[in-house]
Amino acid sequence: MRRILVVGGGYAGFYAAWKLEKKLRRDEAEVVVVDPRPYMTYQPFLPEVLSGNVEARHAAISLRRNLRRTTLVAGAVTSIEHGRRVVTIHPVQGAEFELAYDIIVVTAGAVTRTLALPGVAERAIGMKHVEEAVAIRDQLLTAFDRASVLPPGPERERLLTVTFVGGGFAGVEGFAELLSLANGLRKSYPELGPDDLAFHLVEASHRILPEVTDKPAAWVRSTLERRGARVHLGTTLVSAADGHVVLSDGTTFESDLIVWTAGNAATRLIRGHTDLPVTARGLVQVRADLRVGTETEIVPDAWAAGDDAAVPDLASPVPGAFTVPNAQNAVRQGKLLAKNLLRSLRGRKPKNYVHHTLGAVATLGLGRGIFQYKRIVVKGFLAWLMHRGYHVLAVPTWDRKVRVLSVWLAAAFYGRDIVSLASVQRPRDAFVNEADTPELMSKSA
Structure with a gap:
């Protein structure tokens, strides 16, 4: 079977994989998702996690529980060599390895944009x-x-x-x-x-x-x-x-x-560790139908969506505008990407992404x-x-x-729960501080 490799399990990647595994025939293709985290973060709930209105685990959507027909790889993709149809994966534990694919879906998202400021x-x-x-x-x-x-x-x-x-x-x-x-x-x-x-x-x-x-x-x-x-x-x-x-x-x-x-910035993967076409802003060059490439040239078997993709905004009155990197676009792009990929596999023409803001x-x-x-x-x-x-x-x-x-x-x-569990970030402190070490036992004797 052909292997569809999804890079990143965030909004666009999760929804793309979720829809693909529901619509793919058993012998049509296998889906593999690579992400270092075992969950997709529902980011609009993070402000309410701050205030205690939403429990932290309720803002995390388990990949393994919901992507039951998808192979999950706990690691980060560190390079994409589309010419060879191979990615390099740095797993959560163990040595780096290469993984071959037939079709790639790049939904690596974005990282927090930081500046070289003291402190x-x-x-x-x-x-x-x-x-x-x-x-x-x-x-x-x-x-x-x-x-x-x-x-x-x-x-x-x-x-x-x-x-x-x-x-x-x-x-x-x-x-x-x-x-x-x-x-x-x-x-x-x-x-x-x-x-x-x-x-x-x-x-x-x-x-x-x-x-x-x-x-x-x-x-x-x-x-x-x-x-x-x-x-x-x-x-x-x-x-x-x-x-x-x-x-x-x-x-x-x-x-x-x-x-x-x-603000956000492109990931290191997209900025300098891929042979896919990238814009000056460090985003994957994407067509309106979410295939990687330009209007005149398509990169075969490569798709991208979400915050790491420069998707043309066909609903904008501004010529050459790209879609805003937000949850609305990432979710809808992920869903359409899955549909378009299926259309492509079955010999049909993909549809363009057009979304009017809600x-x-x-x-x-x-x-x-x-x-x-x-x-x-x-x-x-x-x-x-x-x-x-x-x-x-x-x-x-x-x-x-x-x-x-x-x-x-x-x-x-x-009312809201006001208990701090900051100590969970150092869970062994209580055990170490209260343990009967040989030195303490000899002094007490």
Whole structure:
């Protein structure tokens, strides 16, 4: 049988493999997915993982449970040699090896775009994966515990100062949800006052949320500021060395929690370890039908979709525009890629990807949201309900829908869980510290 190799198990890769295994005949082809993580992250839920409104595991869709007819390889593709129809895989454990294929689907996604700024690599946390969202939440909860026993002063201020860099959807949603959690925590910490909290959102452009128009974006900014946040527009981060934040507008402060959400970048694989055609931006050159190539030249047996692909946006009025790298496009491209690949296998012509946006919706903390579709703008509680309704329908698999709804229902009656499990990141500490070592036993004797 022909082997279809899917590089990456994110949105586009998961949906492509999911649809392929449902539609492929038993003897038509085999599907192989290569990804170092055993799950697909439903990223729109990450802001609510930050605030405890969604359990971390409920934002992770198991590949092995849902791709039952697909071969899963736990590893990362480090090079693609399409001329030989071979990829090199660096497994989670063991030596690198080559894997041959007949058809390749490149859905490697994107990585967090970082800059060579002092302290960022050492101090900042990204927000693309479940483990990052959990770490951010636990760090804030731990900071409240530590600050509550400290007298007012620089050390307490540092613990309770949060900095987000990047004012796009991911940054604003995460910032707003964490701010909502922090304001809610104050009821459980009478030792701390409202002036002890400091939340800073840093954005290089002169507005936040480029996905909506100016007035809704300005309303979101004013909403955040009324809740105690400080939004720095037209400002960049200069340094975060040792938690000492320096901004380009001259502002300086100490911050114990720094979250970096300043955009995406192409993966190393696409930037320099493939013989597939790549654009100047480091994305795979893709036709509107999701085959790799140009309008005049097609690379045989190569397909791509998602954040790592330069897919022409046929719905845009701007000539030469590419689709926006977001969840809406990645999911729909993954589904169409599977259909088009099947059409190609069966001698039919693939269809072009054309998607008209369904609008933009964002959560801004418990009971607050923003939605815009063309000129229609919905704010506040109704927009928040629309956000939850849309995403509980969009998250794949019924078990995840039911689990998320059950957590939301429990929170409506009992509130959010405010327990920090930061210690799970160092699970052996308790065992090592409490173990009866020979030295301790000899002293006690």
